[in-house]
Amino acid sequence: MNLSALQSAFDARLETILADWVRLLQFPSISVEPAHAGDCRACAEWLRDRLIRLGFATELFESSATNPAVFAERRGEPGAPTLLFYGHYDVQPADPLDQWLSPPFEPQWRGDRLYARGAQDNKGQFFGVLAALETLIQAQALRATVKIVIEGNEECGGTPTIELLERHRDRLRADILLACDTNRGDNGAPAITMGLRGLFVLTATLHGPAHDLHSGVHGGRSPNPATGIARLVASLHDADGRIAVAGFYDDVRAPDANERALANAYAGDPDAFERENGAPPLGGESAFTPCERTAFRPAIDVNGIFGGYHGDGSKTIIPSEATVKLSARLVPGQDPERMMDALVKHLEAHVPAGLRLEIAERGIGGPAIKLDPNSRVVEQARAALTAMGGPAPVFLWEGASVPILATLPAMAGAEALLVGFGADADRIHAPNESYGLDQFLGNYLFAGLFIGAMGKRLRDGGAC
Amino acid sequence: MNLSALQSAFDARLETILADWVRLLQFPSISVEPAHAGDCRACAEWLRDRLIRLGFATELFESSATNPAVFAERRGEPGAPTLLFYGHYDVQPADPLDQWLSPPFEPQWRGDRLYARGAQDNKGQFFGVLAALETLIQAQALRATVKIVIEGNEECGGTPTIELLERHRDRLRADILLACDTNRGDNGAPAITMGLRGLFVLTATLHGPAHDLHSGVHGGRSPNPATGIARLVASLHDADGRIAVAGFYDDVRAPDANERALANAYAGDPDAFERENGAPPLGGESAFTPCERTAFRPAIDVNGIFGGYHGDGSKTIIPSEATVKLSARLVPGQDPERMMDALVKHLEAHVPAGLRLEIAERGIGGPAIKLDPNSRVVEQARAALTAMGGPAPVFLWEGASVPILATLPAMAGAEALLVGFGADADRIHAPNESYGLDQFLGNYLFAGLFIGAMGKRLRDGGAC
Numbered sequence: 001m002n003l004s005a006l007q008s009a010f011d012a013r014l015e016t017i018l019a020d021w022v023r024l025l026q027f028p029s030i031s032v033e034p035a036h037a038g039d040c041r042a043c044a045e046w047l048r049d050r051l052i053r054l055g056f057a058t059e060l061f062e063s064s065a066t067n068p069a070v071f072a073e074r075r076g077e078p079g080a081p082t083l084l085f086y087g088h089y090d091v092q093p094a095d096p097l098d099q100w101l102s103p104p105f106e107p108q109w110r111g112d113r114l115y116a117r118g119a120q121d122n123k124g125q126f127f128g129v130l131a132a133l134e135t136l137i138q139a140q141a142l143r144a145t146v147k148i149v150i151e152g153n154e155e156c157g158g159t160p161t162i163e164l165l166e167r168h169r170d171r172l173r174a175d176i177l178l179a180c181d182t183n184r185g186d187n188g189a190p191a192i193t194m195g196l197r198g199l200f201v202l203t204a205t206l207h208g209p210a211h212d213l214h215s216g217v218h219g220g221r222s223p224n225p226a227t228g229i230a231r232l233v234a235s236l237h238d239a240d241g242r243i244a245v246a247g248f249y250d251d252v253r254a255p256d257a258n259e260r261a262l263a264n265a266y267a268g269d270p271d272a273f274e275r276e277n278g279a280p281p282l283g284g285e286s287a288f289t290p291c292e293r294t295a296f297r298p299a300i301d302v303n304g305i306f307g308g309y310h311g312d313g314s315k316t317i318i319p320s321e322a323t324v325k326l327s328a329r330l331v332p333g334q335d336p337e338r339m340m341d342a343l344v345k346h347l348e349a350h351v352p353a354g355l356r357l358e359i360a361e362r363g364i365g366g367p368a369i370k371l372d373p374n375s376r377v378v379e380q381a382r383a384a385l386t387a388m389g390g391p392a393p394v395f396l397w398e399g400a401s402v403p404i405l406a407t408l409p410a411m412a413g414a415e416a417l418l419v420g421f422g423a424d425a426d427r428i429h430a431p432n433e434s435y436g437l438d439q440f441l442g443n444y445l446f447a448g449l450f451i452g453a454m455g456k457r458l459r460d461g462g463a464c
Numbered sequence: 465m466n467l468s469a470l471q472s473a474f475d476a477r478l479e480t481i482l483a484d485w486v487r488l489l490q491f492p493s494i495s496v497e498p499a500h501a502g503d504c505r506a507c508a509e510w511l512r513d514r515l516i517r518l519g520f521a522t523e524l525f526e527s528s529a530t531n532p533a534v535f536a537e538r539r540g541e542p543g544a545p546t547l548l549f550y551g552h553y554d555v556q557p558a559d560p561l562d563q564w565l566s567p568p569f570e571p572q573w574r575g576d577r578l579y580a581r582g583a584q585d586n587k588g589q590f591f592g593v594l595a596a597l598e599t600l601i602q603a604q605a606l607r608a609t610v611k612i613v614i615e616g617n618e619e620c621g622g623t624p625t626i627e628l629l630e631r632h633r634d635r636l637r638a639d640i641l642l643a644c645d646t647n648r649g650d651n652g653a654p655a656i657t658m659g660l661r662g663l664f665v666l667t668a669t670l671h672g673p674a675h676d677l678h679s680g681v682h683g684g685r686s687p688n689p690a691t692g693i694a695r696l697v698a699s700l701h702d703a704d705g706r707i708a709v710a711g712f713y714d715d716v717r718a719p720d721a722n723e724r725a726l727a728n729a730y731a732g733d734p735d736a737f738e739r740e741n742g743a744p745p746l747g748g749e750s751a752f753t754p755c756e757r758t759a760f761r762p763a764i765d766v767n768g769i770f771g772g773y774h775g776d777g778s779k780t781i782i783p784s785e786a787t788v789k790l791s792a793r794l795v796p797g798q799d800p801e802r803m804m805d806a807l808v809k810h811l812e813a814h815v816p817a818g819l820r821l822e823i824a825e826r827g828i829g830g831p832a833i834k835l836d837p838n839s840r841v842v843e844q845a846r847a848a849l850t851a852m853g854g855p856a857p858v859f860l861w862e863g864a865s866v867p868i869l870a871t872l873p874a875m876a877g878a879e880a881l882l883v884g885f886g887a888d889a890d891r892i893h894a895p896n897e898s899y900g901l902d903q904f905l906g907n908y909l910f911a912g913l914f915i916g917a918m919g920k921r922l923r924d925g926g927a928c
Contacts (some may be wrong), residue, residue, distance in 0.1 A: 032777060093779070099675075156777070183681070197680060201778040210742025211894055216661060216864030217647075219793045220705075220748035220763030221755075222741060227697060227766045230788075234698030237691070241684075277686060278674025278784075282818030284684035291685075299684030302691045303781050308768035309789060313496075314665040314827060316791045317767050317893070320742075324694075325773060327780045329683045354746030363778060400680030429781060430675045 031090035067152030080455035084174035087126030088154035099431035128443025143455035182420030198330030199365030199401035223354030253333030266394035294399030366406035495554035531616030544919035548638035551590030552618035555582035563895035592907025607919030646884030662794030663829030687818030717797035730858035759861030830870035
């Protein structure tokens, strides 16, 4: 199908598509909160039933450690290539609730944007693709074999889902793994994401006095865990924003000149970051451009820090303990286990005198992944994005992590392709998440063009 | 009266004295919680009625900004010196309530210790003195004029009480101001407190992105307010624990050799700190002994630090802001306003790139005070403590602040004398506050001996 045929089919079914998207967003499928396990299952069953109506053979992959993962398969023409499409129906918690302008699970249109938790990440993005598959199937224009995995544990660490999918490895075999969980360019240009960073997390607590102490009686004599945790965190970076953990850069694989040029060429509007986020992009290593920092450099961030009194006014205590939650983003070449060990060793070596360090909640989110700018799959995706007729597509190296995507390509024997239409303004993981109708249409049109083209040129020997 | 006469009188009235102490502790006179204003007034009225029965002329000093302060006066022999005794009937909040082994306002004896909020601070300490005054009066052994101020706002900042007492300045004139709100030596020796530190507090917040950001998408590019607040706090001290704020030591008045020797001579058991508090005394400046650090050196402590996610597991965000609550303890010579300005200037100069600093909740608790080891009043107090027959009295320089005591001596034209019988084990300001009967008896016997001796040697020309 060409662009105008896809667009016409979209317009014809517009109300149904949007109503179903709204229905999908009404499930409070928060995977980190056990109280929402039932909502996650209901969401999975709703998706399964939808895919059955589309003509897919479906199954819920189940394990005691996960919410159900929806698996669906529709055989294509003999000899046609196989696409495995990945998405996740679970969402981040919605707190702080009082900052939402409309309730997070009562989707609300304001202008051409739909506001709800998950509006973009990932329900909006994957539902645009499902709408495209429906169009292709109704038009009898789908030649490829299509497999779908939409899982329910992406927002709470990838390991259980990886273990679940590993058990069904044979069912997942494919030529191309497509995921739509990434961003377009800052200027609105469609984008192929060429890399995602790896991730690990940990929680570090410094224990001091057995109980809170009077800051007058003991100030300047007792070790202070809150002062200590600050000094420990400050030891992680040097004055130039470089990570000061010994060995942390040893295995960093540098991008080649082409990758670096491509990344900087499409860095987008330099003011866009501050306009979207309210702060200039002055974090991290001053020796690299902002886009190089998230593309090719590891990062260690404080996700939370807390200890002592946090109410109004003052309470003059030395707290008995203080805690920091850290996440580290990794780039190609860095092994998550080795880097976690390096960080723990650093923390242990920098414990201020008189305090005791406890490390907890270690979690590995997987290594980084990178795509090859010269691959045929990437070239075909670029062609589909170009055919959409808007700004020329760009190559992006994103800083985020999708742990399952670091594992799934190898598991399925497939080449990864990451094309998403998200934007910073969507505020994923934050209050008032939203997704624009133009972005949703992007997911739809790209999937229609790219998947619709699969199998057309089998005689050329390529997968697309 | 001599020691044995005082002890006999105590034994004879033991049950009444203890029952009245328990009654006093049943008032939940928490001054920072407006809901307890009625309890504060009831406590003040109970104290006033008790002092009337003892033969004092009484008055409640009132203002719209304070709980009532109990004022009482009993004229002594013509020409006898005047003692002004200061105490406070208000107490700290009792939370966290679930950590109390018995309810905070239902006093419970366990062995020879009485457990309740305020058991020591300050109800236990001042009530021992009132019991001694009763003994002296009943024995017709009180020659001095005695004035009493027991106020109800010490635990929520001194300014309103200072303003209240200023209005009654003429009534407060005295030769000696005695307060019993301090500690004895670690080894149980009675102690004269030779100094208290000054205090100011502030709250500093670093603002970054307008909303929480995804730590993957933006990690290494966005400024991180939680990392930033840690670096800001870490900038406050050098590696040797010395305060790194420019000018902070400029006005510090060094102790003389005698004071330094006295402080170190009575530093107490070096293991006592760790035994009582569960951590070694390794905070602060390594160039000074632990007791010198709280005696003669200023300190800046983190009372609370918070920003970002503080629940279980991980939430991979860059928080939009992070906050630290700081308290500074000051020593003789340091002006609180000037030091506050120096700290604010330091914070402003060290804001990490891309973040915005907001300073709030500035509060001045007053300057430090110090006593003169060579004064006749201190000598007479030492004589009274020696006459108690236990371990030899010690000189202590305490690190805590009693803002009203920094002002009241000048207001009353009186020389300050600070003799208390508290101990770290009493856990003032914390759950399960308690006070030992031996400590309470210390307050009683010292007050009986010291106040009983006042006016005896008028012909010697001294105040005592």
